[in-house]
Amino acid sequence: MNATTTLERPVVEPTTTPTPIRSPLRYVAAGLAFASELIHLWQVPDEFITWPLRGIFFLLVSIGLGALSVNLLFDPRRWTIRLGVALNAYIIAVWTFTRLVGVPNWISFDQQPVNAQGVVAMAISAVLIGTLAVLGRRR
Secondary structure (H helix, E strand, C coil): CCCCCCCCCCCCCCCCCCCCCCCCCHHHHHHHHHHHHHHHHHHHHHHHCCCHHHHHHHHHHHHHHHHHHHHCCCCHHHHHHHHHHHHHHHHHHHHHHHHCCCCCCCCEEEEECCHHHHHHHHEEEEEEHHHHHHHHCCC
């Protein structure tokens, strides 16, 4: 390079980071996710005894709900809201399927009983979906 050549720097546009949600409603959503997590954690030992794969499923669901509740407390973004709605809709769909059709067994489906813990957990999940939908619209 000689002294007459100038190097031009590429123009970099500043990126805008999405702003976190700053609503007190996120604390309500975090509390609901935490309550649902506790109910699912309560069921983990019984489900492991019944069938280890179901126990792993309950453990993963409770881990997901715990991560959701912590993320709602600290800097939630739009993807947090979407993932929370999807996770809770999936939980409700699986619960409904296992109560109406049943859990796959070797050659048949075993219907699961409807109990108070399950109904409370599904009610919390439904309210959490509504709360997250309101949070997503406020953005």
